[in-house]
Amino acid sequence: xxxxxxxxxxxxxxxxxxxxxxxxxxxxxxxxxxxxxxxxxxxxxxxxxxxxxxxxxxxxxxxxxxxxxxxxxxxxxxxxxxxxxxxxxxxxxxxxxxxxxxxxxxxxxxxxxxxxxxxxxxxxxxxxxxxxxxxxxxxxxxxxxxxxxxxxxxxxxxxxxxxxxxxxxxxxxxxxxxxxxxxxxxxxx
Amino acid sequence: xxxxxxxxxxxxxxxxxxxxxxxxxxxxxxxxxxxxxxxxxxxxxxxxxxxxxxxxxxxxxxxxxxxxxxxxxxxxxxxxxxxxxxxxxxxxxxxxxxxxxxxxxxxxxxxxxxxxxxxxxxxxxxxxxxxxxxxxxxxxxxxxxxxxxxxxxxxxxxxxxxxxxxxxxxxxxxxxxxxxxxxxxxxxxxxxxxxxxxxxxxxxxxxxxxxxxxxxxxxxxxxxxxxxxxxxxxxxxxxxxxxxxxxxxxxxxxxxxxxxxxxxxxxxxxxxxxxxxxxxxxxxxxxxxxxxxxxxxxxxxxxxxxxxxxxxxxxx
Numbered sequence: 001x002x003x004x005x006x007x008x009x010x011x012x013x014x015x016x017x018x019x020x021x022x023x024x025x026x027x028x029x030x031x032x033x034x035x036x037x038x039x040x041x042x043x044x045x046x047x048x049x050x051x052x053x054x055x056x057x058x059x060x061x062x063x064x065x066x067x068x069x070x071x072x073x074x075x076x077x078x079x080x081x082x083x084x085x086x087x088x089x090x091x092x093x094x095x096x097x098x099x100x101x102x103x104x105x106x107x108x109x110x111x112x113x114x115x116x117x118x119x120x121x122x123x124x125x126x127x128x129x130x131x132x133x134x135x136x137x138x139x140x141x142x143x144x145x146x147x148x149x150x151x152x153x154x155x156x157x158x159x160x161x162x163x164x165x166x167x168x169x170x171x172x173x174x175x176x177x178x179x180x181x182x183x184x185x186x187x188x189x
Numbered sequence: 190x191x192x193x194x195x196x197x198x199x200x201x202x203x204x205x206x207x208x209x210x211x212x213x214x215x216x217x218x219x220x221x222x223x224x225x226x227x228x229x230x231x232x233x234x235x236x237x238x239x240x241x242x243x244x245x246x247x248x249x250x251x252x253x254x255x256x257x258x259x260x261x262x263x264x265x266x267x268x269x270x271x272x273x274x275x276x277x278x279x280x281x282x283x284x285x286x287x288x289x290x291x292x293x294x295x296x297x298x299x300x301x302x303x304x305x306x307x308x309x310x311x312x313x314x315x316x317x318x319x320x321x322x323x324x325x326x327x328x329x330x331x332x333x334x335x336x337x338x339x340x341x342x343x344x345x346x347x348x349x350x351x352x353x354x355x356x357x358x359x360x361x362x363x364x365x366x367x368x369x370x371x372x373x374x375x376x377x378x379x380x381x382x383x384x385x386x387x388x389x390x391x392x393x394x395x396x397x398x399x400x401x402x403x404x405x406x407x408x409x410x411x412x413x414x415x416x417x418x419x420x421x422x423x424x425x426x427x428x429x430x431x432x433x434x435x436x437x438x439x440x441x442x443x444x445x446x447x448x449x450x451x452x453x454x455x456x457x458x459x460x461x462x463x464x465x466x467x468x469x470x471x472x473x474x475x476x477x478x479x480x481x482x483x484x485x486x487x488x489x490x491x492x493x494x495x496x497x498x499x500x501x502x503x504x505x
Contacts, residue, residue, distance in 0.1 A: 066440050067413070067421055070433060087496075097494035101477065104501050105443060105491070108472050112376065113436070114384030122501045153429040 024078040024144035028053040029064045033091035035083035035125040042130035049134040050141040062095030066106045074153035079119045079144045086124040192365045194308025194341035198330040204304045205251035207356045213246035222271030227255045253310045258284035263294045278306035282349035283447040284405035286485040293408045303352025305360045308341040340450045369471040391431040393458045400452035406442040439465035444491040448483035
């Protein structure tokens with residue numbers, strides 16, 4: 001069911017096809033007051049949801065620096081999900097309004113740089129919307145499954161430099177060598 | 190429709206004489222302890238000049254090649270005593286206004302001498318001409334449009350927006366509708382073509398930071414690119430880091446860029462850096478309806494919001 005729905009999405013040309021059994025890695029930046037509690041209520045409500053999201057709790061969606069998102073993509077995320085309170089419901093009154101402008105601009109900027117804009121999503125999930133959270137995670141996982149692994153920043157920019165060394169569920173197949181890349185681009189976070 | 194800049198040599202000469210007189214007066218009266226302007230450098234081109242004695246004011250120049258935005262040098266004068274004199278033209282005043290709006294220099298420590306400007310030449314292009322041609326350009330003002338600074342073709346602020354003393358009559362101001370032709374060209378490409386375009390360009394980046402250092406909007410007390418913890422930017426000049434660098438540089442000045450194009454002009458490998466800044470400015474206009482995102486007086490678009498901003502959630 002989910003497969004047929006997902007396969008309708010066009011896969012961007014030039015990006016690697018997903019290997020068998022591959023699962024996308026999503027980094028989620030969740031605001032402490034709404035979305036984190038919303039995700040929690042999805043859990044306590046025992047809702048079935050994909051396990052692709054790794055959650056980073058932030059005080060407010062306005063805390064999310066665009067560099068965090070670039071960094072996530074550089075270090076192996078296939079998608080980034082930013083989630084906060086509904087506009088107008090921010091714990092700090094206006095934080096998510098600023099975030100909304102910034103992320104809108106960022107999304108179009110990433111697209112301009114050649115990254116599929118569907119890899120960055122923003123959703124407003126309140127503390128009581130566990131159902132919505134589960135739905136957001138499900139739909140984003142499906143979108144990303146159809147898109148396949150994200151190009152690592154190095155590849156995205158032309159060369160594979162082995163910069164993304166942290167492992168995730170979507171780690172590309174082993175090359176059989178444990179040597180450091182000659183470019184010396186490896187370093188820890 | 191781009192604007193046609195004009196090279197008005199007599200006007201520049203008059204302004205130069207008045208500038209020297211004014212700077213001499215300010216320094217002589219002790220109204221300023223240093224006057225920041227341009228003087229002839231070792232290569233014959235104007236270089237930034239810091240006059241501290243009245244007689245040094247005679248070395249100041251104001252000619253078709255005074256391309257630097259001097260406002261950034263104010264940041265080096267934060268510690269000093271006394272007032273600082275500064276000469277600005279239209280775009281120079283935008284740079285100054287950027288620094289003032291960012292609260293990086295106290296306005297009360299400034300004496301701004303403004304000169305209306307009808308157009309300036311690109312020093313590199315003029316230097317490349319042969320001697321006769323260069324003389325014809327610089328002395329008789331016979332310059333064709335290609336010799337002008339890029340920013341002059343989209344300039345809509347010929348008169349200083351910040352000035353205590355204005356030398357010369359203000360020039361007529363007319364709106365210049367912003368055109369981002371290059372950005373529109375790039376947007377028409379496929380993502381793969383754009384990726385390849387940026388890759389081919391930015392692997393040439395030397396990471397000399399000239400674009401950051403010259404930028405009046407890049408005025409943070411501590412630059413993210415210099416930080417070790419967190420290490421936003423790895424030190425290896427590999428393509429992935431190059432993209433990180435240019436991503437951060439352009440996005441951090443989003444909504445604050447004054448579109449002076451100095452980053453592009455000072456780039457030693459000639460990277461078209463404004464392709465990034467222009468994209469962000471174009472989007473700011475399209476998304477948030479900010480007509481002139483390059484004018485600091487119109488509060489920075491990312492520092493405010495509207496209830497009816499485009500709905501981000503619906504855009505997926």
